[in-house]
Amino acid sequence: MSGLDSASVPLILFGLIAAVIANLSRAPAWRSGVLIAVSAIFLVALAPRLLDLLPLLGFLVMGYVGIDAARRGVPWARLVTVLLLIVAFAWLKRYSFLPEASFLAIPYVTLGLSYIFFRVLHLAIEARRPAFATALRPASYVAYTLNFTTLISGPIQRFDDFHGQLADTAPRLDVATIGAQLERIAIGFFKVNVLGLLLSMIQLDAFAELARSEVASTHVFAFARLIGSYPFFLYCNFSGYIDIVIAIACLMGLRLPENFNRPFSATSFLDFWNRWHITLSGWLKSYVYNPLLIALMRRFPSPALEQVFGIACFFVTFFLIGIWHGRTSEFAVFGVLQGGGVAVNKAWQVFLSNRLGRKPYRALAAQPVYAMCARGLTFSWFALSLLWFWASWTQIGQAFAGAAGGSWLIAIALLWLIATVGLALWETVFQASRASPHLYIVLRHPATRTAFVTLLSIASFLFVAVLSQPAPGIVYRTF
Incomplete structure (x- = not known):
């Protein structure tokens, strides 16, 4: 039964057998x-x-x-x-x-x-x-x-x-549903075992380069790669596993809630947490943010304080996200960075709405250049904050020591620039593919999807077989 706690072949086989018995x-x-x-x-x-x-x-x-x-x-x-x-x-x-x-x-x-x-x-x-x-x-x-x-x-x-x-009596599984779920399992397996592993290797190489190189420019690029690669690794690792279990549950007649909705397309930190680990942030909003805000408004019924209370409640809610993730001081800092990011984001929205008016602010936020910069800033802040998510204080000290002399600040600025341009290009391509009816039909055609999933499956198993390594552990299993 080894491997059931990772996105491995044993887990998939176990889930498929369970689905067959359930049906x-x-x-x-x-x-x-x-x-x-x-x-x-x-x-x-x-x-x-x-x-x-x-x-x-x-x-x-x-x-x-x-x-x-x-x-x-x-x-x-x-x-x-x-x-x-x-x-x-x-x-x-x-x-x-x-x-x-x-x-x-x-x-x-x-x-x-x-x-x-x-x-x-x-x-x-x-x-x-x-x-x-x-x-x-x-x-x-x-x-x-x-x-x-x-x-x-x-x-x-x-x-x-x-x-x-x-x-309720389970609906009968049809061929289309079975095919869609097997496709999702294949994509999830590829995310974890191929993309996730490659991104992990990039991160480890960047960390090693910070320690061994004496060239300042190398430190900048290494620090940028160190923090910039981890959000993509974590996304592939976590969302890939979620893809697999959602598909298995569906084959058993259960619909699990989605946990991700293109998080790196978010143009604000608030929007990011509406797209990343959706069920976690949604749970805390329901049972922490809303009750806390209501209690404060009842205790101090002043419309002038409502926006201030909202900002404070956002900080508390997302600080608890960090505390939930782990028991050490690193996770407390991670919580402060999450809560601080959301609180500052909300304060900025309140400030601009009050200064410009709601409609002009919305028009400004919809401007392509503003959205590009905000998307890059959102990604960069999350990437930096994750340093306290995956690393110990010793590793954090080594990373900043390797990028001493202000190199880490230049690296963060470089990461913001790359994220701003790169994510904007990705968003443009994605939206263009959806806007083109002919291309969309071709991409969603059963033959195209079958060929794509077949290639992914072959690549995944060849990759795993060549490396002869067990499936990467799912980061969120430790929480």
Whole structure:
């Protein structure tokens, strides 16, 4: 079963076998039972020993007990459950602000805990909703929280959406649907195992070049490649895995929410987070940003403060994104950079809207040159902030030491220029291909798509076979 936690051939085969078994009957009970069974097998396969799963299972049991108490109207049950879930999550993940002596000394599995946490917390917050009274039962709880297609890296699906699909009779799979999902699996496999690996090699080479070269101009290009290649690597690695699991889920009769929508086309940092890891930012907006803003406006009901509160709430929301990703101070800085980027972006929009008026501001934002520069700035800020996402303080120090004397500032400016021009050219080509009806028909023709996917599949397997390396680990599985 090795390789199930990566975008590997074993994962794809496991998912396809599960889909075949699930389609032996379209009955909800059968599909639910198959999903629970294959999710249990998947989870057990990831654990060195069954005992290593006990803390994770304990977290699930604690969550269900608290949710059930809140659903039955026990006083303070929902608040207590939410607080216990947050504390238990931080404790099991060994966050550095907790005393180290309090942690469990035994090894245990936390793979998938971050996404389980969001699902269980969602159920606890919504426990009093009437729709949950009949839908949430032990079987549906297990199926939802341990769904193997979303266990390791999401996407984060809401319970009512998930249960509504699983409770209905599954639609029959037709040839077109099967073909489209196999195509998506092939593209996802290519993203992770070919593009992702090549981009990772570029990044590692840039890091090594910073350490060994003594030429200042080399430092500039190396630092620019170091931070500029990682967003594309992370996109290929993460979105490629999401492509695979969404396709497998679809073959099993489940529709998972999309997690990406061309993020590098975003012309603002706010828009970027509407396109990148969509289910994560959407979850935090629903359960952090909106409640926090409403609470502040009720406490201080001043229209003049609404925009200030909005900016502050954006910072808090996206700071928590960084904290959720990891337990160390590097991720706290990553959170500050995400929250700061979104807050400054929102403040800039408020300033221009107030200064120019909403319509003139929108006209300015739609100008091609403004959009180009903003798109390049958005990418460059995200690329720089990711340095605190993937690197330790030692590596960060080595990177800046290698680009000393202000070389790193020149490198960031160079990256912004390249991103501005390069992403604008890509956007122009993409929009032109969609605007041309004849070209669009040719590109979407079954013969063209079949040939394209065949070439991708052959290239992927040749690439993997020649390198003889295991599938790259999915970065987001660690969260």
